[in-house]
Amino acid sequence: MPATILDGKAMAKAIRQDVARDVARLRERGLVPGLAVVLVGDDPASHTYVRAKAKACREVGIHSEVHHLPVDTPEAVLLETVRRLNERRDIHGILVQLPLPAHIRPKAVIDAVRPDKDVDGFHPLNVGNLAIGDRCLVPCTPRGILEMVKRAGLEVAGKRAVVIGRSNIVGKPMAQLLLREDATVTVCHSKTPNLPAVAREADLLVVAIGRPAYVDDRFVKPGAVVIDVGINRLADGRLVGDVDFAKVQHVAGYLTPVPGGVGPMTIAMLLKNTVEAADAQAKAAW
Numbered sequence: 001m002p003a004t005i006l007d008g009k010a011m012a013k014a015i016r017q018d019v020a021r022d023v024a025r026l027r028e029r030g031l032v033p034g035l036a037v038v039l040v041g042d043d044p045a046s047h048t049y050v051r052a053k054a055k056a057c058r059e060v061g062i063h064s065e066v067h068h069l070p071v072d073t074p075e076a077v078l079l080e081t082v083r084r085l086n087e088r089r090d091i092h093g094i095l096v097q098l099p100l101p102a103h104i105r106p107k108a109v110i111d112a113v114r115p116d117k118d119v120d121g122f123h124p125l126n127v128g129n130l131a132i133g134d135r136c137l138v139p140c141t142p143r144g145i146l147e148m149v150k151r152a153g154l155e156v157a158g159k160r161a162v163v164i165g166r167s168n169i170v171g172k173p174m175a176q177l178l179l180r181e182d183a184t185v186t187v188c189h190s191k192t193p194n195l196p197a198v199a200r201e202a203d204l205l206v207v208a209i210g211r212p213a214y215v216d217d218r219f220v221k222p223g224a225v226v227i228d229v230g231i232n233r234l235a236d237g238r239l240v241g242d243v244d245f246a247k248v249q250h251v252a253g254y255l256t257p258v259p260g261g262v263g264p265m266t267i268a269m270l271l272k273n274t275v276e277a278a279d280a281q282a283k284a285a286w
């Protein structure tokens with residue numbers, strides 16, 4: 001039996017409707033959630049994502065603004081832009097689009113964002129609070145993946161989860177989140193010997209390695225839930241994930257498509273994080 005496809009696009013749409021209701025409620029109290037996206041340079045993929053984020057904000061009633069800086073912007077100028085946004089009462093979420101040009105240290109920029117406005121969940125304070133299980137802003141992609149799994153009615157507690165990829169953006173926070181949900185979590189990566197054998201132990205397999213169609217049927221236990229975080233643009237313009245969909249769909253129990261899987265959920269969680277940040281900041285101001 002072929003895998004059940006987890007429709008991230010449909011789930012994200014339902015979440016955006018919930019968020020729109022939450023925004024309407026905040027607006028009744030005179031609070032308009034505001035998101036600032038900072039984009040440095042002219043990477044076409046980054047432009048596409050930033051446009052998608054702005055459109056999603058518009059549709060749910062979140063104020064959004066894009067601060068577009070030239071590719072040769074000095075680090076100090078970017079940091080000053082972030083600090084100004086930190087001070088603004090009408091901006092509750094700040095997202096600096098990654099990757100940044102090579103002359104800018106991402107660490108310096110991430111550290112400069114006020115932790116309660118850090119809707120990416122990348123600041124060390126949020127990373128640390130996630131690790132110790134305290135309240136924090138959770139990175140959008142892992143949060144979106146967990147939301148997808150839950151909306152599909154799938155159990156996480158007690159399951160064997162394997163995360164392929166150890167980035168600070170996806171792999172590490174995903175592992176922390178799954179651990180918090182009582183899964184037994186293994187994180188593996190390019191130096192892991194016999195990756196297919198480790199992956200095959202998973203009831204829940206999250207793939208974020210950035211190699212097109214790398215994970216095939218040999219990596220998947222029959223019936224497993226397979227989450228494809230990869231977004232790879234091929235030379236012919238096609239968008240493919242890190243999972244070989246054609247092969248894995250015959251083995252997995254559940255599978256996310258690319259496009260239309262994790263990507264739309266990431267944006268939906270950005271909206272949710274922004275609304276939660278606005279709510280928390282308004283409460284803290286009392």
Ligand SMILES: Nc1nc(=O)c2c([nH]1)NC[C@@H]1CN(c3ccc(C(=O)N[C@@H](CCC(=O)O)C(=O)O)cc3)C=[N+]21
Nearest residue numbers: 049095096097098099120140259260261263264266267
């Ligand atoms: N500070 C920061 N935060 C991010 O969250 C962040 C970032 N930098 N840099 C780039 C990555 C990438 N990312 C995506 C979000 C949505 C889709 C998405 O919705 N994709 C659609 C298709 C898009 C298309 O057709 O190109 C889909 O998968 O169906 C993709 C990629 C957020 N990122």
